[in-house]
Structures are given as C-alpha cells and as structure tokens.
Amino acid sequence: MAGPLSDEELGKIDAYWRAANYLSVGQIYLKDNPLLERPLTREDIKPRLLGHFGTTPGLNFIYVHLNRIIRNHRANMMYLIGPGHGAPGIIANTFLEGSYTELYPNIERNRDGMKRLFRQFSWPYGVPSHDAPEVPGSISEGGELGYSLLHAYGAVLDNPDLIVPCVVGDGEAETGALAASWHSNKFINPITDGAVLPILHLNGYKIANPTVLARIDPDELDSLFKGYGYKPYVLEGDDPKDMHQRMAEVLDTLYAEIQRIQRHAREKNDPTRPRWPMLVLRTPKGWTGPKVVDGKPVEGTWRAHQVPLEAVRDNPEHLKILEAWLHSYRPRELFDANGTFREELADIAPKGRLRMGVNVHANGGQLLVPLVLPGFRDYAIDPGVPGSRQVSATKVLGGYLRDVMRHNLGTRNFRMFAPDENASNRLQDVYAVSGKSWDAKQEPTDENLSVDGRVMEVLSEHLCQGWLEGYLLTGRHGFFSCYEAFIHIIDSMFNQHAKWIKSARELPWRKPIASLNYLLSSHVWRQDHNGFSHQDPGFIDHVANKKADTVRIYLPPDANTLLSVADHCLRSKNYVNLIIAGKQLAPVWLDMPSAVRHCAAGIGAWDWAGNDDGDPDVVMACAGDVPTLETLAAVTLLREWAPELKVRVVNVVDVFTLAPVSVHPHGLNEEDFNRLFTTDKPVVFAFHGYPTLVHKLTYNRANHANIHVHGFKEEGTTTTPFDMTVLNDMDRFTLALDAIRHSKAVRHRLEDAEQRFSEVRQRHKLYVSEHGEDMPEVADWKWSAR
Known part of the structure; x- marks a missing residue:
C-alpha cells in the first residue's frame, strides 16, 4: 500500500x-x-x-x-x-x-x-x-x-x-x-x-x-x-x-x-x-x-x-x-x-x-523558576493620620506589577490575564513595560497592542482562565484580574484546577507549581453605577468550599495591605489565592510596617481605632475595604450616640483565620480567637460577602451566638456607593445601632439611637433621590481619633 x-x-x-x-x-x-x-x-x-x-x-x-x-x-x-x-x-x-x-x-x-x-x-x-x-x-x-x-x-x-x-x-x-x-x-x-x-x-x-x-x-x-x-x-x-x-x-x-x-x-x-x-x-x-x-x-x-x-x-x-x-x-x-x-x-x-x-512541560514544577520580585515596601503609601489619604489600591498595585513584569522580561515566565478589564481595574501601569498580546489586524487608534505583549486580554473569562492554567501547569507564573461579579463564569474551571492541585499534592512525582492568583476588583460595593447585574460577591463562598490546603482568601483593607498580600501570593506555590480589593479612591489605614505585621497575622485588633482598654463592651469586626470604612465610621458615630461604650475594632485580612486551626491551617486557636472576640461580648461583623460564610467558619466558636454579621444580602440596584451599604444593612448607621442594641452596657440608649437612626436614614434616602449622590457627611467623612 x-x-x-x-x-x-x-x-x-x-x-x-x-x-x-x-x-x-x-x-x-x-x-x-x-x-x-x-x-x-x-x-x-x-x-x-x-x-x-x-x-x-x-x-x-x-x-x-x-x-x-x-x-x-x-x-x-x-x-x-x-x-x-x-x-x-x-x-x-x-x-x-x-x-x-x-x-x-x-x-x-x-x-x-x-x-x-x-x-x-x-x-x-x-x-x-x-x-x-x-x-x-x-x-x-x-x-x-x-x-x-x-x-x-x-x-x-x-x-x-x-x-x-x-x-x-x-x-x-x-x-x-x-x-x-x-x-x-x-x-x-x-x-x-x-x-x-x-x-x-x-x-x-x-x-x-x-x-x-x-x-x-x-x-x-x-x-x-x-x-x-x-x-x-x-x-x-x-x-x-x-x-x-x-x-x-x-x-x-x-x-x-x-x-x-x-x-x-x-x-x-x-x-x-x-x-x-x-x-x-x-x-x-x-x-x-x-x-x-x-x-x-x-x-x-x-x-x-x-x-x-x-x-x-x-x-x-x-x-x-x-x-x-x-x-x-x-x-x-x-x-x-x-x-x-x-x-x-x-x-x-x-x-x-x-x-x-x-x-x-507536563510536570511544570520541574521547570519553575522563582519570580524576581521588586521590594513591595518601595511602593508604600504614607497614610499620615489613618484614613486621611485616599488612593486607588489597585492603581498602587499596578505600579508594583509593572515592575514585576519588568524584572522578569528576560526569563519570560510571567504574564497577566484579564477579560478586557486590566485598565478598568486600574492596572494599566503595566503597559509601560509590556503591551497587550495581539497578532491580528491593528488600527491607528489602537493603544498598547503588541504582537509580543505579555498582557493577555480578551473578552472571555474562559480564555483567560484556560490560558493561565496552561501557563501555570507548564511551570510559569501569572496574575488574573477580573470584575468580581463575572468571575463566576469560570466557576467550574476553578473547580477543576483546584481539584487538580489537591490530587497533584498527593503525588510525590508532581512538583509544586506557581499558585493561581485572582484579583477581583470592581467589586459588589462599588458597582453602584452598573446595577444589580454587576453586584455579586459569591465567588468567595465558592472558593471557601475547597480543601484547606488548596485555597486562600484575602480581603486587604487598603493599598499597603494589598501590596503585602500580592507579594506573598506571587511567591506561593500550589494554591489558589483569591484577593478582593477595590479600585476606587479609598482610605489608607496602615503604614507599611503595620500592614506587613497585620497581613502576616491575617487578623488583629486595631488599638488605635478602639477604646476598650482590654475589656470591650462590643467588638466591631470587619473584613474588606468598604466594610472596614463603614465599621470605622460606625465607631465615630458610637462616640456620639453612646460615648461610654467601650469598643474594640478587629480587622480580618485572611478570611480563614476565622476558622478553627483544626479546619484550616491559617485558623486561630481557641485561645487567640477568644482573646480577640471575647467569649461573651457582642460582635458586630461587617463582611464583604454573604454573611453565611462568617457563620460557617465560626459556628463552633465559643462566642458564635453573639456574632452578628452584616454583608451582602442580595439587595442591589443602580444607586450611589453608600446606598449600596444601606440597602444591605451594612452601612455605618446600621452597624452603630446594632452595637447599641446588643451591648448591655448602653442598651438604655437604644430608643434614642433608633430615633437618630431613622432620621438619618430618612435624610439619606431623600438626599440620594434628589441629588443623585451621597450626603456630604458621608462622602466627605474622615477618620478622627476623637
């Protein structure tokens, strides 16, 4: 033949x-x-x-x-x-x-x-x-x-x-x-x-x-x-x-x-x-x-x-x-x-x-070369008085990622992936080093397209996720930014990759690969302008269901903590790291040394924000940038509404610190958890996502019955940023009222607080409806230690 x-x-x-x-x-x-x-x-x-x-x-x-x-x-x-x-x-x-x-x-x-x-x-x-x-x-x-x-x-x-x-x-x-x-x-x-x-x-x-x-x-x-x-x-x-x-x-x-x-x-x-x-x-x-x-x-x-x-x-x-x-x-x-x-x-x-x-290449960990990373501390923002300076956290991160790209051009082992949202999420500084990969027709009006670009942008979360997985599995490094609501498009792809990592860990011949790093921005609390279709923090819950040795979830409250978290994630192996941070102007709360310590612990009391003297009447907890802002604003309200109330502020960066150490390696032991949250005092918790996750992680803690979680409860529309928190009862006024309602020390002030609460909520609704923006006392609020 x-x-x-x-x-x-x-x-x-x-x-x-x-x-x-x-x-x-x-x-x-x-x-x-x-x-x-x-x-x-x-x-x-x-x-x-x-x-x-x-x-x-x-x-x-x-x-x-x-x-x-x-x-x-x-x-x-x-x-x-x-x-x-x-x-x-x-x-x-x-x-x-x-x-x-x-x-x-x-x-x-x-x-x-x-x-x-x-x-x-x-x-x-x-x-x-x-x-x-x-x-x-x-x-x-x-x-x-x-x-x-x-x-x-x-x-x-x-x-x-x-x-x-x-x-x-x-x-x-x-x-x-x-x-x-x-x-x-x-x-x-x-x-x-x-x-x-x-x-x-x-x-x-x-x-x-x-x-x-x-x-x-x-x-x-x-x-x-x-x-x-x-x-x-x-x-x-x-x-x-x-x-x-x-x-x-x-x-x-x-x-x-x-x-x-x-x-x-x-x-x-x-x-x-x-x-x-x-x-x-x-x-x-x-x-x-x-x-x-x-x-x-x-x-x-x-x-x-x-x-x-x-x-x-x-x-x-x-x-x-x-x-x-x-x-x-x-x-x-x-x-x-x-x-x-x-x-x-x-x-x-x-x-x-x-x-x-x-x-x-089918066992990419054998080829993995560590990234050359710039010192993230060099990109620190000096906050001055906590909260007095506002920056875009992801814009600051973009400068760091630009130099990550620059430092690794020679080894060609780092790429960024985004479904047409890299610049929208304020990471555009990277274009100073590398354009967007494109080997098709170009027009004179195009910007930042390059046949040798190292930023992969296409309007398909599927393509970005799949390319990144193939890149990581063959021994390279990557970073995926996406709108929070639409990362769900690749839920099942994430499932498969997480299962791969879990199974590969059990095979001694499979060498560890670089972690899959997600940055979700344009998140639920700042998608006020795009409306209900863009408002969904549920990917956190999806990730949290996976094996403890496979996933990590980080909610950095400001630009400096975001830098610290990102550096850590880019150095890690064999994880899926989920980072959620806003792109809009937001307060910087911690200087860089404090941010590094806070991120290393994953959770901690912000003594500068509280007045508990070691024995609080209420714990005001928060996880996420907007929840942190609303919590600290609630603390200033409590000074006015109930000045004798002793308040402790606890901020959570690493969500899994809430779980017992027997459930997740990042979890707090019982002694440390009880030291932070007490065993018998009310905890008013402002959370970035759905409240059920906090309850799931803390259900067998000694003080779980006293943890009152505020988060997204599937109420959204086209509105103002602050009204998004009001719709979901995560605004500063609701948090302050809840602290008074559950604190025995100031319960006698509840009736007066409820009246103040009703008045300010009424004024907010009328102002937003008439002016189309938030009240000046909300939009211009600044932290004050007094």
Missing part, C-alpha cells in the same frame, strides 16, 4: 496500536486473566464496568503516529486530549513506552503489572477514568470538557520549541469555552511561542446524540475553520492499514508546515499571524470494537461511547463477544509469555525524555 511507511514500519505501528487498544479494553473490563491464558469467566470481569471506550482507539491511533514524528525529528511534544474520559488510552500508551512504570514501580511491565494496571482502573482507591493528575504526561484535568485547547495554547506561550498536539473531541467542541478557544491563534507569536496542532476528532456521537460538527456539510466545516484562521487538513476512514499510511503522510505534512512557519518567522523576524495547520480526523466511534451487540449496531454509533458490552458478568453471549473482541487484537503477537511488550515493538516509541509521558 503506497505511503511513507515501509511494510515493516506499518506492521509495527499497527501492532503498537493494537497493543494500546488491548490494554484500553482490559482496563475497562478485566480484574484478572490479563493475557487471556485461559477462557474468560465471570470472575475475571469487574463488578462495575466504568470507562469510555468510544473515543479511545482514535486517541491511541494519534498517539502512536505522534510517536513516529517525535522519533524521526526529535520533536518536543506534549499530548493534550479534550475527550478526558479517554484516559484508558493514555494510560495504555504511557505503560507501553515505560513512563508509567517508572512513576509507579508496582505496575511492572509484565503479567502481574498488567493485572494491577487493569484492576486499578476505575476501582475504589485506584485511578480515575479520566485524564487526571495521576496520568503521566497530562496537564488537563479531564473531568469536565472544554478546556483542552486553552491549556494547549497557554502551554506554548513563551515555549518556542514546544509543539502541543491537542485532540478536541467533537462533543467537547460543542462547549462554549472550546468554541471560543479557536480564537487563541490570534494571540500566538510564531517567533517567541510554540505551536499548537489542533486535531478535531470527529467520531460522530456524544453519550446518546450525534454531534453538531460531525453532521454539518464538509464544505461548511472547512469554511468554519478557515474562518477561524486555520488551514484544515482532513483524514477520514476506517481501514487500519490505509489509515496508518495516510495518517503518517498527513502528520509529516503538518509537522513540516509548522516548521516552515516557525523558520520563516524567526529567520525573517516576521511575527505576522500565519494560518496554522490543523487536522480534522474522522474515525468510527468505538473503532475496532464490537460491530453488533444484541442485534443492534455498536461500532460507529453512540452505543460505543462508554462500555459497549454492559452485561458481561450476567450474559454469557456478551462474555463471548468480549473474549473475541480482546483476541481480535492478537495479544500473543504483542506480549511475550511473561506479559512483557515485545522489544521489537516497544522499540518504535521515543526514548528517554522525548516520550510524551515524561515531557517535562
């Missing part, structure tokens, strides 16, 4: 593919008798059949042909798969190439190891059925579909020698995140970045339905990808020998095309966006599996998606079909009597670090 493969090479490639398919089926079905040395029995079959066979033969087919390219050209390749539940194939291939056994020595390359390989798959306390951290060579958590292409593009940023073939399943291609991912080619610099080779794997079906891209006219599909800016190649068929020859030929062409593009760009210093090649590969669903079961077609239909034979333990006919299916791969030709893959077949795989299972 004509083609680039000799008869001998064709035979070996086909045998290698059959071996991968055999191991894939064995993982789904078998717990014993791995080499079929005796007839299959019911006892050889797992009691629960889990896994996805339908996509797996195609993934194996691609893997063995990529091995050929790697071996022929010593190519640096990392394999990403979007059909995440195709893990049986990736595990099979890494077992055949030896990388699996190197990482898991108990899975030997013999009969016993094969038995353990089969038994562990989708077995209690074994390995998952998807492309999880446990799988060598993987960086894409396969539990949820849609992110493979984003991870691939994030991986090749600043990796000029890396090629990432990325298999996009046709079911995955229907997700919103993946549909937008095709535009990533407009952000790749062919001079300084590597190449992604998208492979759209069309096998026609999802779990129970046809897929959209498999059913549209071929000309329409071709036009779609040409419209995205790609040069599509198409390969379709089901005859293995013919497909092997044609696959070898098309991959030779695709690899040569990538090399030509990169050579031209680098020799001519021409970053003009090329039409990168991609492959559309059509193969049958469940290729090489049972053709018909119980009189119904299986191969090439949705019935092959997961487990083509579901009743093997109870249906003797199904057991016979399974045995014939396994024998169709001719395992005795593939494995010797000891169960070892035959040397002449194993020899066609790449060797050493060229194997995709041990590609160093």
Whole structure:
C-alpha cells in the first residue's frame, strides 16, 4: 500500500496500536486473566464496568503516529486530549513506552503489572477514568470538557520549541469555552511561542446524540475553520492499514508546515499571524470494537461511547463477544509469555525524555523558576493620620506589577490575564513595560497592542482562565484580574484546577507549581453605577468550599495591605489565592510596617481605632475595604450616640483565620480567637460577602451566638456607593445601632439611637433621590481619633 511507511514500519505501528487498544479494553473490563491464558469467566470481569471506550482507539491511533514524528525529528511534544474520559488510552500508551512504570514501580511491565494496571482502573482507591493528575504526561484535568485547547495554547506561550498536539473531541467542541478557544491563534507569536496542532476528532456521537460538527456539510466545516484562521487538513476512514499510511503522510505534512512557519518567522523576524495547520480526523466511534451487540449496531454509533458490552458478568453471549473482541487484537503477537511488550515493538516509541509521558512541560514544577520580585515596601503609601489619604489600591498595585513584569522580561515566565478589564481595574501601569498580546489586524487608534505583549486580554473569562492554567501547569507564573461579579463564569474551571492541585499534592512525582492568583476588583460595593447585574460577591463562598490546603482568601483593607498580600501570593506555590480589593479612591489605614505585621497575622485588633482598654463592651469586626470604612465610621458615630461604650475594632485580612486551626491551617486557636472576640461580648461583623460564610467558619466558636454579621444580602440596584451599604444593612448607621442594641452596657440608649437612626436614614434616602449622590457627611467623612 503506497505511503511513507515501509511494510515493516506499518506492521509495527499497527501492532503498537493494537497493543494500546488491548490494554484500553482490559482496563475497562478485566480484574484478572490479563493475557487471556485461559477462557474468560465471570470472575475475571469487574463488578462495575466504568470507562469510555468510544473515543479511545482514535486517541491511541494519534498517539502512536505522534510517536513516529517525535522519533524521526526529535520533536518536543506534549499530548493534550479534550475527550478526558479517554484516559484508558493514555494510560495504555504511557505503560507501553515505560513512563508509567517508572512513576509507579508496582505496575511492572509484565503479567502481574498488567493485572494491577487493569484492576486499578476505575476501582475504589485506584485511578480515575479520566485524564487526571495521576496520568503521566497530562496537564488537563479531564473531568469536565472544554478546556483542552486553552491549556494547549497557554502551554506554548513563551515555549518556542514546544509543539502541543491537542485532540478536541467533537462533543467537547460543542462547549462554549472550546468554541471560543479557536480564537487563541490570534494571540500566538510564531517567533517567541510554540505551536499548537489542533486535531478535531470527529467520531460522530456524544453519550446518546450525534454531534453538531460531525453532521454539518464538509464544505461548511472547512469554511468554519478557515474562518477561524486555520488551514484544515482532513483524514477520514476506517481501514487500519490505509489509515496508518495516510495518517503518517498527513502528520509529516503538518509537522513540516509548522516548521516552515516557525523558520520563516524567526529567520525573517516576521511575527505576522500565519494560518496554522490543523487536522480534522474522522474515525468510527468505538473503532475496532464490537460491530453488533444484541442485534443492534455498536461500532460507529453512540452505543460505543462508554462500555459497549454492559452485561458481561450476567450474559454469557456478551462474555463471548468480549473474549473475541480482546483476541481480535492478537495479544500473543504483542506480549511475550511473561506479559512483557515485545522489544521489537516497544522499540518504535521515543526514548528517554522525548516520550510524551515524561515531557517535562507536563510536570511544570520541574521547570519553575522563582519570580524576581521588586521590594513591595518601595511602593508604600504614607497614610499620615489613618484614613486621611485616599488612593486607588489597585492603581498602587499596578505600579508594583509593572515592575514585576519588568524584572522578569528576560526569563519570560510571567504574564497577566484579564477579560478586557486590566485598565478598568486600574492596572494599566503595566503597559509601560509590556503591551497587550495581539497578532491580528491593528488600527491607528489602537493603544498598547503588541504582537509580543505579555498582557493577555480578551473578552472571555474562559480564555483567560484556560490560558493561565496552561501557563501555570507548564511551570510559569501569572496574575488574573477580573470584575468580581463575572468571575463566576469560570466557576467550574476553578473547580477543576483546584481539584487538580489537591490530587497533584498527593503525588510525590508532581512538583509544586506557581499558585493561581485572582484579583477581583470592581467589586459588589462599588458597582453602584452598573446595577444589580454587576453586584455579586459569591465567588468567595465558592472558593471557601475547597480543601484547606488548596485555597486562600484575602480581603486587604487598603493599598499597603494589598501590596503585602500580592507579594506573598506571587511567591506561593500550589494554591489558589483569591484577593478582593477595590479600585476606587479609598482610605489608607496602615503604614507599611503595620500592614506587613497585620497581613502576616491575617487578623488583629486595631488599638488605635478602639477604646476598650482590654475589656470591650462590643467588638466591631470587619473584613474588606468598604466594610472596614463603614465599621470605622460606625465607631465615630458610637462616640456620639453612646460615648461610654467601650469598643474594640478587629480587622480580618485572611478570611480563614476565622476558622478553627483544626479546619484550616491559617485558623486561630481557641485561645487567640477568644482573646480577640471575647467569649461573651457582642460582635458586630461587617463582611464583604454573604454573611453565611462568617457563620460557617465560626459556628463552633465559643462566642458564635453573639456574632452578628452584616454583608451582602442580595439587595442591589443602580444607586450611589453608600446606598449600596444601606440597602444591605451594612452601612455605618446600621452597624452603630446594632452595637447599641446588643451591648448591655448602653442598651438604655437604644430608643434614642433608633430615633437618630431613622432620621438619618430618612435624610439619606431623600438626599440620594434628589441629588443623585451621597450626603456630604458621608462622602466627605474622615477618620478622627476623637
């Protein structure tokens, strides 16, 4: 058969593919008798059949042909798969190439190891059925579909020698995140970045339905990808020998095309966006599996998606079909009597670090170089009298991040990501060092666009999150800023990354990666002008649900604490760090030495703001910049409304300090918590987010019954900044009244305080309605120690 493969090479490639398919089926079905040395029995079959066979033969087919390219050209390749539940194939291939056994020595390359390989798959306390951290060579958590292409593009940023073939399943291609991912080619610099080779794997079906891209006219599909800016190649068929020859030929062409593009760009210093090649590969669903079961077609239909034979333990006919299916791969030709893959077949795989299972980029912690960070104290704001100076905290942070970018230009290992909101969140100073990545048409009116820009901006939270994950997982550092309300768009992506970190921590061979750092600004309390749609602090709760060794949440109250927190987060590894800080002008409360001490502790009493002399009548607690402002304003009101009241002010930077140390490593022990919050005095707590989180973290504290939390209670509209706090009962007047209501020492003043409260709230409502802005006594308020 004509083609680039000799008869001998064709035979070996086909045998290698059959071996991968055999191991894939064995993982789904078998717990014993791995080499079929005796007839299959019911006892050889797992009691629960889990896994996805339908996509797996195609993934194996691609893997063995990529091995050929790697071996022929010593190519640096990392394999990403979007059909995440195709893990049986990736595990099979890494077992055949030896990388699996190197990482898991108990899975030997013999009969016993094969038995353990089969038994562990989708077995209690074994390995998952998807492309999880446990799988060598993987960086894409396969539990949820849609992110493979984003991870691939994030991986090749600043990796000029890396090629990432990325298999996009046709079911995955229907997700919103993946549909937008095709535009990533407009952000790749062919001079300084590597190449992604998208492979759209069309096998026609999802779990129970046809897929959209498999059913549209071929000309329409071709036009779609040409419209995205790609040069599509198409390969379709089901005859293995013919497909092997044609696959070898098309991959030779695709690899040569990538090399030509990169050579031209680098020799001519021409970053003009090329039409990168991609492959559309059509193969049958469940290729090489049972053709018909119980009189119904299986191969090439949705019935092959997961487990083509579901009743093997109870249906003797199904057991016979399974045995014939396994024998169709001719395992005795593939494995010797000891169960070892035959040397002449194993020899066609790449060797050493060229194997995709041990590609160093797939274990990014091995490549991680610490950032060179400027001294954050050099950006300190002198507050003078606490609260007397107002600055934009994120604008100050922008100056620091500008110099982080400058200090790491040489190593090219730091990027910033934002969904069209970098400047809106006041981080635009970074453009003095690096523009926004853009390799598409530019107009004279454009600003800060650069084909070599290191700020990734696109109006898609999905793209920013996916690129950043790919960048971090391959050993680099990043920073993601976003509007608080819309970070929810990537809730499930955050879930998958947090789960990856949790699982990777348990694998000694997975080295720690840089933390994923979020800055949420334009937050709920200062989205008064945009209205209810922009007002949602719920991402805090979402993050707080994850494992304590994975997540951190910081609510710095001013610019200096934000600098300290950001520096800490950029130095950290293996966390998701959530920072929430406002971009509007706001008071600076602490000088830098005080800010550093406060952030190191995560929580503390601000003695300068209270008058408790060690025995308070009430604790006024706060977490977040606006809650801190309203709390301190409430303290000044209490001096007027109840001057004899002894007040302690406690500020929380690290939200998890509220939890017991048994729940979170940052939690306070009981003695320290009781020292701050007392065991019997009322605590009026102004919180940035939903009040329930504070109650959740403190529910088993001694004084929990006395903690009265004010926060966002889902009341919002287009209004003024202060009215947002009024609508949600987190304003200074409500906080002061609540302190009097719950403090026995001044309860006799409650009636008078309630009258004052009603009068000022009435005046506020009338003033806002008439003037469209907050009352001068609110807008111009300044802290006073008297």
